[in-house]
Amino acid sequence: MIKLFKNIRRKLLAENRFNKYLLYAIGEIILVMIGILLALQVNNWNTTRLLKSKEQVYLKQIRISLIGDLERIKEVKEFNALKASKIDSTFMMFEKTSNPEKYVPTIVNHMYVMNEFDVFEPNTIAFENMITSENIDLITNMELRNNLSQYYQRNFVNSTQERVKEKTRQFVDDISPKIGNRQLLKQFRLRDSHLPNISEVNIHSDKQVYSNLIIMDLSIDGQNKLLDTTAEEIRRLLDLIDNNLKS
Secondary structure, X not given: OHHHHHHHHHHHHHOOOHHHHHHHHHHHHHHHHHHHHHHHHHHHHHHHHHHHHHHHHXXXXXXXXXXXXXXXXXXXXXXXXXXXXXXXXXXXXXXXXXXXXXXXXXXXXXXXHHOOOOOOOOOOXXXXXXXXXXXXXXXXXXXXXXXXXXXXXXXOOXXXXXXXXXXXXXXXXXXXXXXXXXXXXXXXXXXXXXXXXXXXXXXXXXXXXXXXXXXXXXXXXXXXXXXXXXXHHHHHHHHHHHHHHHO
């Protein structure tokens, strides 16, 4: 192509057709400039396409993490429902009988749930990978970028969820020595002891036991409200991500 242009210019000069040569040279320069601009535009298109592709890879990974967070919230709430049912059952048992030989075995059976707790923490790996590689600017939707940053920078093990752990431990520390008795130890360890007889247990009238059960139940309610609010936030993030992936 270059050789062809040179031959045309030589021919025009040889024929002493300078004006046509000048016009041709200008036209050739314009064509070269257009070619350069087109090449730059194509390069920009390719760069934009690659950046968009990279953005979508990160968003798809974050989307998977958020769906996992919703499942995790569901698990925590299911455990909380089970724990709350054991607390209710304990109250009902105290209402029905003051005989420790009847209510102590029930409480002991409930303890495997009532002495546990579960807290929600989001899976931050995908988002942290994007932050570590300094690629958060790939997310061009500012609303989505800001909302993701707010979600992942929040301290989820806050006072609400910390209270669940604290009140559960407080309940266990208080009731464990009060519920201990000779028959219970013999049942689980096959050993005799000098512990009080089961008939001497009187937690059914213990104000501290009642107080701990009530506060533990209230802390579960507070955690559930936090989890519900978080689940709504996650669903909004998923909607923003889905809209971004479609664009």
